[in-house]
Amino acid sequence: PAQQEDPDPKKKTLVVLGTGWGSVSLLKKLDTENYNVIVISPRNYFLFTPLLPSCTTGTIEHRSIMEPIRNFLRHKKAAVKYYEAEATKIDYEKKMVYIKDESEVKGNVSATEVPFDMLVVGVGAENATFGIPGVRENGCFLKEVPDAQKIRKRIMDCVETATFKDQSPEEIKRLLHMVVVGGGPTGVEFAGELQDFFEHDLRKWIPEIANNFHVTLVEALPSVLPSFSKNLIDYTEQTFKEETIEIRTKTMVKNVTEKYIEAEFTDASGKKQLEQIPYGLLVWATGNALRPVVKDLMSQIPAQKDSRRGLAVNEYLVVKGTENIWAVGDCAVANYAPTAQVAAQEGAFLARLFNQMAKTEQIELELAKLSDDQSKAPKEARDQIFNTMKDLQKRLRRVKQMGPFEYSHQGSLAYIGSEKAVADISWLTGNLATGGQLTYVFWRSAYLSMCFSSKCSSYEVKLVGG
Ligand code: FAD
Ligand code: NAD
Structure with a gap:
């Protein structure tokens, strides 16, 4: 197993931000012997996000979708340093990352800086709220394990509060109304899991809630799952109907209060109406927004001026306008959807790229040394050196032949x-x-x-x- 060591001055320092799909996929395939590798992330585990919606109802235990990053890193050939911290600022000019320990336990030092030669930004994205008032205060997101735990607790709290002595029928109805905003895959999967939980467990445990427990999915666009094929959208909508999940399309939430949401929809006569929808649980799943550290980095690089959704990268995932910063996953804009599948393939690509860059440098060093040797060597040894150099140059050409990143969509x-x-x-x-x-x-x-x-x-x- 790898041991923690001081950075080797002969090697470049590669700093990797994040422990999500992009960064972990990079770390998995990276030959860590070539660089001083430092990983910085506030989350000391990798999270298998596709199964997170199943954690909200206990179908899957959250521990089974978390992999401690320390356990992952200890299998690497050369030691990798890990700091549990958030990158608060990346100074592009100074090649420095400023980091802060935001966890509960803090030592005398809880903020410091880490210099880098090469940087990979894989910090993912934040939850989008579009500045809609009341979302952060009253809604639950579904991105991380604590989010899933909070939702799980809230569902049961709503149910128990609804059955509290002397609760009015109207209040019971509100408390048992589970509203999901955002008809993308996150919202759809959660709504499905929640209805399952009701059908399989809650209905049996507490029969008196059966007539009032109700799941509604609110979506601003004309259909849910806009990125799926038309027949699958129809199939999903039909299945939800059978499951009695109500879908409210063309309904845009504009405001959120503690007990109801305000949503705008177009009525049969084409007029826009504002409706108050009372809820007990509100799950907000309207997609991704930029993290502040990414926004700040973009503001330092003129070539990023027109990019809105994240760090614009070239076909080798280099952040445009830089030479030594790469970006992967949800914080990068490479014309692919922000999915685990894309992030993982980008991370694996960077690992190959960095492994090859290290090989190239090594061969170039060997060549420089041989060239020096050749000039000093006696005549009879020169031919042999010449041949070795030819072989190395051939290898160098082969190693340098790495095509750009190409995403292969698996479905x-x-x-x-x-x-x-x-x-x-x-x-x-x-x-x-x-x-x-x-x-x-x-x-x-x-x-x-x-x-x-x-x-x-x-x-x-x-x-x-x-
Ligand atoms: P993430 O996996 O989000 O990782 C970001 C990492 O950066 C985290 O470790 C975080 O702690 C860290 N970080 C955050 N801020 C900082 C900072 N300031 N400094 C340092 N580190 C920081 N995609 C699919 O393809 N299929 C699915 O079925 C699927 N299901 C999903 C279900 C849910 C509920 C969700 C929320 C997403 C799902 N996705 C799915 C999308 C997928 O999870 C994301 O596209 C993917 O996680 C992006 O990977 P990433 O590495 O960019 O970011
Ligand atoms: P999303 O961006 O895919 O969907 C968000 C939805 O919210 C959109 O359809 C949008 O029209 C709607 N919306 C936005 N503002 C609204 C408002 N004020 N009122 C009502 N509706 C509003 O977000 P997501 O579902 O969180 O997915 C994020 C990414 O993660 C996507 O790329 C997705 O493909 C991926 N993901 C994939 C899976 C899967 O493949 N199973 C599961 C979860 C997430």
Whole structure:
């Protein structure tokens, strides 16, 4: 196992921000012997996000989708340093990352700086709220393990409060109204899991709530799952209808208070109306927004001026306008959807790139040395040196031949409740859009097998829906 050591002055320092899909995939394939590798992230574990919605209802225990980063890193050939901290600022000119320990326990030092030669930004994204008032104060997000735990607690609290002595019928109805805002995959999967929880457990445990427990999915666009095929959207909407999950499309939430949301919708006559929708639990799943540290970095680089959704990168994932900063995953803009599948492939690409860069440097050093030797060597030895150099140059050309990043889409999978899933998968022979229980078996086995192998620190990202 690797030991913590002082940085080797002969090696470049590679700082990796984040322990999510992008960064961990990079670390997995990176030959850590070539660099002084430092990982900085406030989360000391990797999180298998596709199964997070299942944690909100206890179908899956959260520990089984977390992999401690220390356990992962100790299997690397050369030691990797890890600091549990947030990068608060990246100074591009000074090649410095400023970090802060935001955890509960703090030592005498809780903020410091880390210099880098090479930097990989894999900090993911924040939850988007579009500045809608009241969302942060009253809603629950679904991005991290504490979010799932909070939702789990809230569901039960709403149910117990609804059954409190002398509660009015109107208040019972409000408390048992579970509202999900955002009809993307996160919102759809959570709504499905929640309805399952009600059907499989809550209905049996507390029969008196059966008539009032109600899940509503609110979406601003005309349909849910806009990135899926039309027939899968129809299938999802039909399944939700059977599960009695109400879908409110073309309904845009504008304001959130402690007990109701205000949403704008267009009525039958085409007029815009504002409606108050009371809720007990509000889960907010309207996608991604930029993290402040990313926004700040973008403001330092003129070439990033027109980028809005994240760090614009070139085809080698280099942050445009820089030479020594790369970005992966949800914080990078490379014209792909912000999914685990993309982040993991980008991370693996960077590992190959960095491994090759190290090899190139090593060969170039050897060549420089040989060239020096050759000039000093006696005539009879020069031919042999010349031949060795020719071989090395051939190797160098081979090593340098690395094409740009190309994303290979393995398909999209989403769980929609009632043991059904939808899958948009491109096979060699064409596209397959499928939904139903068999797809669910596929969804579950694909994810569970990845999850279990991840526990052995050797997960493979073969099929992650996106
Ligand atoms: P993340 O995985 O979010 O990791 C970001 C890392 O950066 C974290 O470790 C975080 O702690 C760290 N960090 C944050 N701020 C800082 C900072 N200031 N300094 C240092 N580190 C920082 N995608 C799919 O393809 N298929 C799915 O089925 C799927 N299901 C999903 C289900 C849910 C509920 C959610 C929320 C997402 C799902 N996704 C899915 C999307 C997928 O999880 C993301 O696209 C993916 O996590 C992006 O990877 P990333 O490495 O960019 O960021
Ligand atoms: P998303 O961006 O895919 O969807 C958010 C939805 O919220 C949009 O449809 C948007 O129209 C809606 N919305 C925004 N503001 C609204 C408002 N004020 N009122 C009502 N609706 C509003 O977000 P997500 O579902 O969190 O997904 C984020 C990323 O993660 C996506 O790239 C997604 O593909 C990926 N993901 C994939 C899976 C999967 O493949 N199973 C699961 C979860 C997430």
